[in-house]
Amino acid sequence: MTGQGLGPLTVWAPDGLPEVGGGDDLVALLAEVLGDVRDGDVVVITSKIVSKAEGRVVAARDREQAITDETVRVVATREHPGGVTRIVENRLGLVMAAAGVDASNTPEGTILLLPLDPDATARAVRAGLRDRLGVTVGVLITDTAGRPWRQGVTDLAIGAAGLTVLDDLRGGHDSHGRVLTATLTAVGDEIAAAAELVKGKSAGRPVAVVRGLAHLLTDGDGPGARSLVRLGEQDMFAQGTAEAYARGWKDAASGERP
């Protein structure tokens, strides 16, 4: 149990980060705008600038192939007037429309793939900021996704270092003195959401700092955002309803046992 603070939590999005391009030294650029950062802060980075620094840019005409290449497994598909949207599990274990391949905030005619290994990048940024600024911070890399049953998108943690992303209250007590048995809070995703509120989508501020969560920092790099993925045995929504129904129907028609 790491416990939870009572605030104040402060979140802001520093100004001055230039447009990031392929081959740029992301740590150097971040260090320029993060002069105010202190030990215990969490630096939250929109995945888009990580992708750009990694040169993960593809011609827009190759979009469908790019989605296929990023896909581990198709979860559901939906036809719409412009084509078919594929909701898939991608190689990062994220279930996202179009595998997370993105066409906003990229140069005309291009699309952007998700970073190669956002947990590794988070670790590198954490080490780099310690070297350059002498601070020990948590680092989160975030992306935006839709959710079943809810309107609108929210930001999620897709890379993390030096930070607890699942806060385990098991072993703590509730206000009536009973042991809390099964509350794991996805604080990584909650921090991503809090940061999105100040970064926004159109404001050109892809980095935020969250101060007040030092109790969630880990001594080492910690488990990474990959630990927020829940697929396989525990996944009750491994396939869309229409797809699962069709599979059951087909299996029955061909004499398979359920």
Next chain:
Amino acid sequence: MTGQGLGPLTVWAPDGLPEVGGGDDLVALLAEVLGDVRDGDVVVITSKIVSKAEGRVVAARDREQAITDETVRVVATREHPGGVTRIVENRLGLVMAAAGVDASNTPEGTILLLPLDPDATARAVRAGLRDRLGVTVGVLITDTAGRPWRQGVTDLAIGAAGLTVLDDLRGGHDSHGRVLTATLTAVGDEIAAAAELVKGKSAGRPVAVVRGLAHLLTDGDGPGARSLVRLGEQDMFAQGTAEAYARGWKDAASGERP
């Protein structure tokens, strides 16, 4: 388009709220601890204290019947050593394990149902705080839920007043000057998540204040958190994979067309 601020966002959880009981005047209790609140702040209230004030307490032995009574539709079920967990759509349009019926932070032998109408309660709290404190704030009522494909729980907005819960960036421009066509951000859920980071689960601070989002406040009561629900036609996960598969299989076996 309401635009998005760049911070700073400040979030804190006021001290001093007493244990809430059935019939308590929630606005009066809140006004006592929210003396620092200003115009433009968002007051975020854990649904549990709303339920307690409404007397939504049921004997723990009636838990299964209570879940049935709160259920509109079963989405999926999962057997485990202690019984069967039902993931259902409840009468508020929320898809939650056990319909959102909760046994933590309640007196021994009792369980708590979700508030009757959290959007209505949010409106009443907003009006009440204006009367008592002379401030115009946004009000959010939150609850905790799991998510497909992700470990851990996060807080969601289940009641809202005076606040944009879906921020519509359509019509805005990205950093390359292109019109953003389809980005609706679930800021209501993101504010709920930010507030959870300071309220915590075991700390006995069921209320938080978020300062710095005045651009998201609405002149009137606004659309409420019900507008964050996406079910029906747009819902690709209306039924769990195993349940949908079994239904397809059964329909085929009984000669139904898919």
